[in-house]
Amino acid sequence: MDHSDLPHMNWRISERARKLTSSAIREILKVTERPEVISFAGGLPSPATFPAERMREASERVLRDSPAAALQYSATEGYMPLREWVAARYSKDGVTIRPSQVLIVTGSQQALDLLGKVLIDAGSPVLVETPTYLGALQSFSMYEADYVQVPTDENGLIPEGLTPELTAGARLLYAQPNFQNPTGRRLPLERRRALAAFARTSPFPVIEDDPYGALDYAGAPLPTLLSMAPDHVVHCGSFSKVLAPGLRIGYIIAPEELHFKLVQAKQATDLHTPSFTQRIVHEVVKDGFLDEHVPSIRALYRDQCAAMLSSLERHMPEGVKWNRPEGGMFVWVNLPKHVDTMKLLEAAVADNVAFVPGGPFYAHEPDLSTLRLSFVTVPPARIDEGVARLAKLIRERL
Amino acid sequence: MDHSDLPHMNWRISERARKLTSSAIREILKVTERPEVISFAGGLPSPATFPAERMREASERVLRDSPAAALQYSATEGYMPLREWVAARYSKDGVTIRPSQVLIVTGSQQALDLLGKVLIDAGSPVLVETPTYLGALQSFSMYEADYVQVPTDENGLIPEGLTPELTAGARLLYAQPNFQNPTGRRLPLERRRALAAFARTSPFPVIEDDPYGALDYAGAPLPTLLSMAPDHVVHCGSFSKVLAPGLRIGYIIAPEELHFKLVQAKQATDLHTPSFTQRIVHEVVKDGFLDEHVPSIRALYRDQCAAMLSSLERHMPEGVKWNRPEGGMFVWVNLPKHVDTMKLLEAAVADNVAFVPGGPFYAHEPDLSTLRLSFVTVPPARIDEGVARLAKLIRERL
Structure with missing residues (x-):
């Protein structure tokens, strides 16, 4: 069958669907659900943080x-x-956000799908960080985006890299300024100012995807791009990391004109996000619950992050580098260039420890010697054991 | 701005988003939420049928x-x-449906979005009934489908009309064989057999969208296309009309090869449908609740439908025609050809009665003298009053 990859069906599928391939990593990671595996692979928040009793009362x-x-x-x-x-x-520090700018979506993954639907044509240039969130690549690829990687260093996206040549014809710039997935990086204040200034003059929106913003360990958030350029930034937020992801409630804050298009697209996509779960979330958050609840999530993740950093320090051989996140759920590790983390994963899983190789987070030219570690669901003693195993495997490859 | 219809933003949007236009009908119908309006415009199930107490226990x-x-x-x-x-x-009468064929979706509107994503490229021919479900046109248009209308009469789609010339290159045929929205028509058994035979040999799937199948007033359902050609039909179902739409739980039954592509597309779209609401629905239905609950919905809708048919009989002038639905939520009305139901709607709303004009349900060449009436949320006495008002306005136009 030359025109389909449904080998037993004589049905044609779309170009976008033909490009969907099964993920080798996903296949390997399937085994990590076994209890004996110490998994740093998850992107799941810790269920210990879910306010189940509040949810029960609210529902x-x-x-x-x-x-x-x-x-x-x-x-x-x-x-x-x-x-x-x-x-x-979001209305503070002199910025006013109107309810008419807010669209409630079925998790912030749907925010990315709707933004792709409304902004991207087949072949449209789309600017992304290097590396960037894998889920955004998946969403925008459904609209056949042509990715352009923005230069990035250990502090994240480099605004000076946004030259007219690089950004010509782009439909959007996608960024996670807070504790990015996968790197855990936070964009410094000066770069935020420069990126907001860029947004104000660019002929396309800057998408600020911010699922982790509330998880800064010091409780000292940097200003959002939205607050710096409210008419030129589209902000995506979520209750997944501060309440519970299973409810699938996120939101998009956008200028009304774009909001209106997003609403029309959402109507064709799933009519609306469940009324029931939206009302539960409102019931839980309306009286300031997040202000008491989120600090406990921050404290848990801060302690687990510290445990992981100290284990890395203790076990990792010379030549392995990692960052020290100020928030969020991830540490990003750079191995010596000749170590392929995809092959490392196979050995690691055989040794009952798991992580996510960095390759799939790059739109182009992946750095195959990178990997992402999550520390939020593994207790400190197990973190140390897992990092020790991983360090041993890496040492064997140096 | 020649390249955008965001007049105040200098942002380019996608071709599909540019084609999204504000619905004049939607604007007119906004006023129908006033309590003095007798609205036959809704597509909403009656909230009297929602098993709220069961839902509460289940959650x-x-x-x-x-x-x-x-x-x-x-x-x-x-x-x-x-x-x-x-x-x-769905496993009965010698047909076996495997759980591996079932994908849970965020309402059956999402089924249409995912099928469009996986099957339709820009310009792909897509076969639809005449008229067809407006929401399907909205979903498939997001993937820039090129619609081809299949010949239809008062019994629905005419299988003999599916000639090689008409169907060449099509990516799918979309049909609602049971109590179609907007016409309320049910496809007769002989036509189902012919359509299933067509599905077995055609190089594209027949999509059987079946939100209303359980609502046949006599409790004597006709066999689904899925049961007649399980390897060649994609079946979309929903709990919206038999439990409650606000939970947004539907499903797609498809051959595994297509299922797998739909899963990948859904992952990029909203990761998954809320775990919480899926579990509530399972908790409510698992012990046979629908078998006791659905007959009460059927009985309510059958009585309201009978009330509307008798009011139509009583009040409508000569030259107005309508069908006698055997199930579902809608009656389809044909006025003399010179009456434009869009203009009629404006007068009707001024007179505190509402309906949906038929035009938007056609992919091409609309019959502007048609309209859709829903009887499920209006009590019989109000139905009679509303039909009388509408009949008076029609009589003035003859």
């Missing part, structure tokens, strides 16, 4: 007080009190 | 018994016990 209240509305079709834009809550939360 | 149980799993990220394919339940429900 009880929602179904008692407004069952018909919670179970009926509802507006594509989202549940208005939740939109108002989001707008109020 | 309580889910959050008590498995809070971490219900609130955590979960598999893109969906919650396995729910997939197994769906597979078992």
